[in-house]
Amino acid sequence: MPSMTNATPTPAPPAPRPAGKLKTAFAAFEDRDFRYLGLSTLALGLGQWAQQLGLAWLALELTGSAVQLGTISAFRGGVGVVTAPLGGYLADRFPRRAVLAFTTLASAVQATFFAVLILSGHIELWHVYVLAFAGGVVQSFTQPARQSFVYDISTDETFLNAVTMNSLIQNVSRITGPPLAGMVIGFWGTGTLFTVMAALEIVAVVFTLMISTTTRQKRIENPRGIGSALSEVRDGFAYTWSDKRVLGLIIAHAIPTLLIFPYLPFLALFARDVLDRGPEAFGQLSSMGGWGSLVGLTALTLMGDLKRKGRMMLACFSIYMVMVLGFTLSSNYMLSLLALAAAGVFSSIAFTLNNTLIQVSSKNEFRGRVMSVWQVVSGLQPLGALPMGIFIQQYGPQATVAGFVITAMIAYAIYIATFASVRRA
Structure with a gap:
């Protein structure tokens, strides 16, 4: 019988090489x-x-x-x-x-x-x-x-x-x-x-x-005909309302959409009245959010699959608000451009994580209707633009937009304390 001490040990299989960041990003x-x-x-x-x-x-x-x-x-x-x-x-x-x-x-x-x-x-x-x-x-x-x-x-x-x-x-x-x-x-x-x-x-x-x-979509079972469409739409709203995590994520999207995003059409006033610039500056101010978003989304792809998406989303939304507040208080053109670019970085990460968490948290058969609620919220921006425009007419763009952003910050603090399930997402 061969000796145990003379046995040649079986070499361990090589450890798998981690995928490169570039490959993971794409x-x-x-x-x-x-x-x-x-x-x-x-x-x-x-x-x-x-x-x-x-x-x-x-x-x-x-x-x-x-x-x-x-x-x-x-x-x-x-x-x-x-x-x-x-x-x-x-x-x-x-x-x-x-x-x-x-x-x-x-x-x-x-x-x-x-x-x-x-x-x-x-x-x-x-x-x-x-x-x-x-x-x-x-x-x-x-x-x-x-x-x-x-x-x-x-x-x-x-x-x-x-x-x-x-x-x-x-x-x-x-x-x-x-x-x-x-x-x-x-x-x-x-x-x-x-x-x-x-x-x-x-x-x-x-x-x-x-x-x-061939996809993993699960469609509405046993459809009752075209007349059931409104009933199915109501079911979608009812599901969104009943699922506290999904509802919380929709509200996280709604607060900046209603209280902060409406400032974008008024960038022309910031260019002319605050920064004393012309239409070229208006165009540059308008584009900075897009360039910042490219940076933010590229960074998010390199991060891989984040473990605490909810906390990251809330942190990025909060920093986004601070950046917009900084822009409203700035009278320096370069600082204004940098603030808007930074706002674009953090808003793009926040809204992408928000979109991801909503879909992951939704039941398969309701996912399309939940995303339609998300789409409705996205389209509510003009509702915020109307009162913002009225206040700007009275108090000017800086004081008005700053007031709206501070209101959003207060609403977000209450929101974070209320929807603990989103923090754990």
């Missing part, structure tokens, strides 16, 4: 379906920015009225808020891949119709209102499905990275879309812009259809 893109969704999101985002700028420029060309411009923008946003819950129902009732393809195709048809009207010289103001209405409806149907679809085609391990990369792609279109659309209008006119928009959205449809039909 983990979602290892999935073929997410790559196609990312390309679809980029093309659609560029098309949506083309529509927003095209509508605004058409309104100015046809009327020369700032009132008409504001009315059309508010009309489009208001329609989206009203119809978003139905978009959530569609996202839970039907395959989200099909919903995305159909709504994007509908948007391409609208753009083609408008391109023909403009290029033929038959465009009228009421046509612009029709497009604003249709665009608001289509976007409200698209967004809940697109947000939820990120969950469907990712895994639990890659979901945070997928949401982050999806936000990063949307931010790229936010930064590049407006200047590209403006260049097209300047060189070739709005008719060409809507033609380009239609082409981009057809590209988005093609990439969407290349995504696999």
Whole structure:
């Protein structure tokens, strides 16, 4: 019998090498379906920015009225808020891949119709209102499905990275879309812009259809026909209200949306009245949040899958408020730019984690309807802009926005003390 002391020990298997940070940062893109969704999101985002700028420029060309411009923008946003819950129902009732393809195709048809009207010289103001209405409806149907679809085609391990990369792609279109659309209008006119928009959205449809039909979506079981749609919408609101963590996360999104985000349209006043600058400064101030968001989202991808997402979200929301408060109190142009960029960094991380936690915390069969509530909250920003504008008229932009931010800070302190489940998320 061989001696135990002379036995050759079996070498231990080599320890697995940790994945590099760069590979981890782009983990979602290892999935073929997410790559196609990312390309679809980029093309659609560029098309949506083309529509927003095209509508605004058409309104100015046809009327020369700032009132008409504001009315059309508010009309489009208001329609989206009203119809978003139905978009959530569609996202839970039907395959989200099909919903995305159909709504994007509908948007391409609208753009083609408008391109023909403009290029033929038959465009009228009421046509612009029709497009604003249709665009608001289509976007409200698209967004809940697109947000939820990120969950469907990712895994639990890659979901945070997928949401982050999806936000990063949307931010790229936010930064590049407006200047590209403006260049097209300047060189070739709005008719060409809507033609380009239609082409981009057809590209988005093609990439969407290349995504696999097999996902982890769980749809509404035993649908009772079209008449049940309103009942299913009500069920979505009832579920959101009854789940304290989901409700808390929605409120975390609502506080800055209603009390802080409305300052963005008033950056023109800060540029002119506070910083004594012109329209170029207004453009730079407006872009800093986007550049900061790119930095924040890139940093989030490098962090990997965070363990205490709730605490990180709350911390980033709090720092974001401090940065905006610093901007409102600044009379120095460079400090104002830096404060807005920093605000963009922390707001992008906070809202991405908020989006992720809402979807992870929601039941599969309610996810689309919960994201439609999130979309409704996102569309409430104009409600905060109205009182903010009234107070600015009376007290000026610095004192007013600072007051709104301090109010948001107080509301957030109460919120953090109330929703302990969010801190533990």
